[in-house]
Amino acid sequence: MRLRPPNAPAAPTGIVPAGDTTAAEVTVVPVVPATRRARWKATARAAAPRSAVAAAFGLMLAAAFPPYGVWPLSLVAVAGLALVLEGRTVRQGAWLGFAFAFPFFLWLLVWLRSVTWFAVVGLSAIEALYLVLMAGLMVVARRLPWWPLWASCLWVAQELVRDRLPFGGFPWGRLAFANTGSPFTPLAALGGAPLVSFAVALSGTTLAWAALAAHRAHRGRGTGPWALLPTVRGALPAAGALVLSAAVLLAGLLVPIHTNAVGHLKVAIVQGNVQQPGMHFLGRPMKILDNHVQATLKLAADIKAGKAEKPDIVLWPENSSDLDPFTYPQAYAKITEAVQAVGVPVLVGALVDGPDKEHVQNEGIVWDPVTGPGASYTKQHPVPFGEYVPFRKELTKVIPMLNEIPKDFYPGTHTGVMRIGPADVGDVICFEVAYDGIVRDTVNAGARAIVVQTNNATYGRTGQPDQQLAMSKLRAVEHGRAVVTAATSGISAVVEPDGTIEKRSKEFTQQVISADIPLRDEKTVADRVGAAPEWALAMVGLLSCAAAVAIGRLERTRMAKGQSQQ
Incomplete structure (x- = not known):
């Protein structure tokens, strides 16, 4: 409320205060409350600077991922998000x-x-x-001591849920996938991608902790000739937090990476x-299959002429046959021609009709030069x-574009471990490389090397193939x-067990890559412990929030009792 001078016009409704003061001396005029729209505008103006800073940090996080790959x-x-909160x-x-998140994604x-x-x-x-x-939960967790630890656990909890829900989740954008080099x-060898994400989050939030401690020390500096220096007492927490952040950053360098091989496999x-x-990368029918057949026939000719070494197996990508070879005899004949020419088993990628008229299956099929098609793997995690x-019936009425997917992919029920030539190799198809459980189950089922069959033609030259390759490195x-x-x-590409890329192709070129890859039987700690570290870290994060809420209620109850006793 504001005071109206004595000589101002009388207000329509006035309030005369009690006491000796008369209405002629002062009248209190009520201020009309601001409209909801005005309040929203005022709130938005107040939040705009900090929101802009959050958005800038979100864009920084995006630049940490391929194709830019500036992992620091x-x-x-992560530190920036902690600071703005x-x-x-x-x-x-x-x-x-x-x-922060919307610009990032x-x-x-x-x-x-x-x-x-x-x-x-x-x-x-x-x-x-x-x-x-x-x-929101990080704000709650910050009420506890050592809040960077709880905040880092919440990063893991967020990724755990996002990787699984809804419709099987979408793991793109995990902190671990920005730190594959x-x-x-x-640290991935100890606790998988979740442990890498936790370490990145802990190092980042601890960095923010150091910055906040340094800021508080600067504000509490003394006077006199030492006024420009923080007090020793205030500087110690900042220095300690900075050392802890660096220690977490360098901890991974102490983890041994085992690359000893018990055999080798020549692949093409x-x-x-x-x-x-x-979207329309397929072109005319048989075009993609013809491309892979011709490249394989050329490889066979080079082997016969002594220009290339004969591999143990040949690998074709996802959708390398654009027609179901079991439905179209011409596709079957073309694949057989190429496989017999090269003279070794070929892992073929094809869409196969079934198990009913409404579904197709995305498969990797082992095609032998003598016995023909044999073992196969069906993609377990189709992309929603x-x-x-x-909800096809309901959604296609609202989004007609979804009708461009005429049939749903039928999910597989087992891992992709198959005997291809002389070795047990684990097949993973396209986006499945992003899911921890699928790759881990494949290795635990006996895969001595991993093959990722993929078709990124829809997203060529957009950075998506680089992002997916980074997942293979991890x-x-x-x-x-x-x-x-x-x-x-x-x-x-060919990625060694230590994460280095030995060979890679250029996009939108016809190319054959030959390599000698190591075969390994030893399992890592991550293979043995599975998802246990991820669930443990996530539960710690959620329990810390519950503890912060409980402690807050106890303190409010104690204060209320203290006031009532006074």
Whole structure:
């Protein structure tokens, strides 16, 4: 309320205060409350600077991922989010989580524009909601001592849920996938991708802790000639936090990476190429199959002429046969011609009709030069809205574009471990390399090397193939296995068990990569412990929030009792 001078016009409704003061001397005029819209505008103006900073840190995190791959930015981004949450309420923290996450996912998933920009925006908004919840919980956890530890556990909890829900989850954007060539990477051999994400988050939040401690020390500095220096007492927490952050960063360098081989396998990766990038990469029927057949026939001719060494096996990518070879005799004949010419088993990727009229199966099929097609692996984790449509009947009425997926992919029920030539090799198809459990189960089932059959032609030259290749690098270290990626249009690559890329192809070229890969039987600690570290860290994060809430209630109850006794 404001005071009206004595000579001002009388207010329509006035309040005369009690006491000796008369109405002629002063009248209190009520201020009309601001409208809800005005309050929202005022709140938005107040939050805008901090929201812009959060968005900038989100973009930094996106730049930490391939194709840019500036992994130190992942630390800066995590630290930045922790800093902008300082002093915020849970509701404000949740909003800042969205301001951070939405630009991050928007840039990270920009490769989906090949499908539609609606997919980029929609999926980015959905994925950002997980970080909204995480940021709100981080505000709660900050009420406890050692809050960087609890906040880091919440990063793991967020990734755990996002990797699984809904429809099997979508793991893109995990902190571990931005650190496939950093000092954190060897930690994958101990606890998989979740432990790498935890270490990155802990190092980043501890860095923020150091910055906040240094800021408090600067504000509490003394006077006189030492006024520009923080007090020794205030500087110690900042220095300790900084040392702890560096220790977490360098901890991975102490983890031994075992690369000793118990055998070797000569492989030839055939990248046949596609007619064009984008949604309509298939071109005319048999075009992609012809490309892979011709490249294999050329390899066979080079072997016969002594220009190339004969491999033990040949690897074709996902969708290398664009027609079901068991339905179209011409496709069957073409594959057989190529396999017999090269004279060794070929792992063929094909879409096979069945098990009913409404489904197809995405398969890797071992094709022997003598006995023909044999063992096969069916992709276990079809991509929702890419390879099948959930609630098809209802959603196609609202989104007619979903009708471009005429049949749903039928999921497989077993791992991709198959005997191909002289070795047991584990097949993983495309996006499955992003899912911890699928790759881990394949290794534990006896895979001595991992093959990733993939078709990234839709997303060529968008950065998506680079992001997927980074996942192969992490899996190599995590499981101590060579990982061979066979792609229709690139990037095909050979990754050593220590995560180094030995060979890789260019995108949209026809190319054959020959390599001698190590075979290993030893399992890593990550293979043995499975998902236990991830669940443990996630539970610690959630329990810390519960503890913070409980402690807060106890303190409020104690204060209320103290006031009542006074």
